[in-house]
Every structure is written in C-alpha cells, then in structure tokens.
Amino acid sequence: MTETSEKIKELAQKIEAMKQPSSPEKAVKTVSLGAQAVRICIDLISGVIVGSSIGYILDEMFDFRFIFLLIFTIFGGAAGILNVVRYINRNQEHKEEN
C-alpha cells in the first residue's frame, strides 16, 4: 500500500515538474563560448552591412557620391554594437538570476 502511495507521490511530482514551463532560453543560455562569439560577430557585421546597404541605396536614389554611405555605415556599426551590448546585458541578467 505504502509502495503504491509512494509511486502516486512520485507521479504527482513528475506531473508538477512537467507543468512548469520548460525554458528553451536555458538551452540558449548554456551555449558554448564559441557559439556566443559567432552570434556576436554576426550581429556586429550585419549592422555594418545593413547600414551601408541603406546608405548605398539612398546615395543611388538622391544621386550623392558617398555621403549617405558614410553616415549609415557609422550608424550601422553603432547599431551592431548596440545589439551586442544588449545581448551581453541580457546574458548577464540571466546569469545573475540563476
């Protein structure tokens, strides 16, 4: 009888554990340093590429030589750094929470 009640208790605990929303972020949190470095690199580079592309298109549209390209490349670089800072801050917050 006690064995059955213990099994029921165990099952109830398992059900409770299953009810807790599993956090997929945890998997992302525990990614290797290499994966984090790749993500940071992609974020940095994509900022510059997107910024310079916007600048290039604006230059073509308004028939300027390279003014928009220059301005938006700088903005893109800054946006990339902003994304990286946000990502690192978020990671830091998660680490502190744990």
Place this chain on the structure above:
Amino acid sequence: MSDLMEQFAIKTVKPLELNGYNVSFTNSSLFMVIAAVFIVLAFSLCLKKKAIIPTKAQCIPESIYEFIYNMIESNIGKEGLRYFSFIFTLFLFVIMGNVLGMMPYCFTFTSHFAAVGALSVMGLLFNVTMGIKKRKWGYFRTFLPHGVPLWLAPLMVPMELISLATEPFSLTVRLVMNMMIGHIILKLFAGFIVMMGVFGIIPMIFDGFIIVFELFIACLQAYIYTILSCIYLGQALNGH
C-alpha cells in the same frame, strides 16, 4: 572533383513570367511545396486516430506542439500563444527544409539567402504589424528608449531602425551559412571517397559522422531560428 557549389544551383522547373518579371517555378519552390505537403500529410496521418491516451504516432505531433507551446510561453508569455500558429508553422517549415536537404537528390532551400531572407523579412513585418496593433503609437517608443534625452533622438532613432533591420539579416545569415557550410563539407569529403580509391573508406566513415552531426545542426538551427523569432516577437509586443 565536381563543383562544390553546384548543389545550390537554382534550376527552373516551369518557366513563368509576370509583368516582365521572372517568377519561374524552380527546384527551390518545388522542395518548399514538398516540405509543406509532407508536414500536412505527416500530421494528418499521425493524428488520424485521436485518443486520450496517445498512440506512438500521436505522440510525435503532440510533443512538437508542447515544445513550441513552452517556447512561446517562456519567451513571450501567455499572450504570445495567440501567435502560436505562426511560430509553429515557421519551426516546422524551417526544420523540414533543413532535414529534407539532407536526403539524397534533395535541394536545401534553407541554404539560399533569397528563400530564408524572404521568410525572415516576412517575420519582421509580422512582428512590426503585431507590435503596432497591440501597442498603437507606443510601439514607436521602441526607437527612443526611456531615459534617453530628446536631443539624442537624431542619433538614436536611425540606430534603432538599423538595429531592427539587422534582425532578419542576422537570422538569415546564421541559418544559411550553417546549412551551406555543412553541405559543402559533406560534398568535399564525398569527393575524397572516390578520389582515394580503396582508402576512400576513411573519408566515408568521416562523412557518416558529418551526416549525423549535420542532422543535429539542422534541428538545432531550426530551433535557434524559431526561438530568436519568438524573442523578436516578444520585443515587438512588450518592448525591450
């Protein structure tokens, strides 16, 4: 050794033209259709016999459903479940594209910037639309975060706009590069099998390991793509 990039070549299956634009049905489009049809068929077959105590076949779609449900709940919150169908479809489409590409004679449409880029841009447009729908004008506060002085607006707003535009770009680059590099390495080692003759067994064993690893990467990248889409949707709905 044959051209390593040949496997990514877009071939026209049915030539089509619309207002002077080439909108041909290509091998990429064909495999997208195959992926979508396969998902629908597999889910229909698995869920044919609905039982309270699920059968083995029923467990597969149910566990995927639960996995995505938990992902949305922990990243966006309960209100994010309204967008469940979008995230669920996105995950299945990307994972099917990645895994389908691992099959012999199949084309990996997720290794193309155009296909994944279009998907990511649609995702961004969806996020922006839902953000505006939920927060109205408040959504535009995202571009000038709280605590930032107004005189910094000319610098902050373009930076935030570019930051928003980099979301689909980084999503696309991550997925496309992973799929492309994996397939190139696979073909490279496959080429060595033929070239090395009897000793081709060595690259063949190595290729076997890479196939298993690449399958894992295919699933992992679909997961990362979906979870990042979830995070971006959550940011659009709730702010940074």
